[in-house]
Amino acid sequence: MSKKSLPTTQKQGKARLGDQIRSIADRLKQETDVQIQATSRILGAAAQIAENHDRLINEVVDIVESDLNAEKQVNQKHIYTVDILKQQFKTLRDAKVHFNLKVTSWESLANKLNTASCQTTIIQNKPQSNQGLADTNVINSEYNFNNIEKLTVFLEPDVAEMFPNSEAVNEALRFLIRVTSKNR
Template structure:
């Protein structure tokens, strides 16, 4: 009797072992399918991130180019040329008298005007960047403490190097606001 029960038990053990192996193989296949789907989703998300990144970079570049073009147009308004000065004044004598400059030619007049304009811009920027709060500024701040539209912010020296005046700070913050509002997800 014991001889007959052994082969049956071995066959049952082999069958159970085979079922267990098949079960493990099925689970591995299911896990592999899940991993493939997950990897596919991750790659899809990465592709979407790359596309959004490229679009964001393009939008930022476009905005910067637009701002630079506007700034260039504004700065070109302050550049004098001989033709512009000749259109405004009939004679060199009239132009010299108007600008209170001593020059011998139209060209030297234009050079002095453009140099003076450039120097004034640099001096104004340096003055504004080195300026600290004065009593007048403090009084203005106290007078406007109820006015939420105005806010006094103290800039650290390293920031002042990049943003020499309030106009530069506001321009940069507006640019940042445009970028953030365009790319709200």
């Protein structure tokens, strides 16, 4: 049998089958195009997220470095010399009373103050009255700085809102340490 001798119904059936296959192929192509576009958008969004992440990390590093530099400048202001102490206080007795230290000379006072300021951070914000501290800038010479296992710090209210407990504060500080250590 030749092609010409096929009945008309068979020709129409093959034509419909061919149309259905073309239709399915067209839909698959359209779906593939949609998937390619979606994948392209997803990859673009992922690239943008990565770029934003890098930018934010850089901003955090800049902020931390700025804070560390500011802290370093503040700490440098707390370096005491005999001349500075003599300018601030009329007598050694006045200085000893102010710092609540027992020393025998201006030199030993300066040494104790500088040693203490290197080993601990002086809390600059006044504590709440129920904490019973008269002056947060007083450094007690009888306190053994080598035995510090835990350090109590006072967070300002806006900072405390962000950290529900000490574990959250420590984790944030560890993150900052990691970030700054990687960028040195």
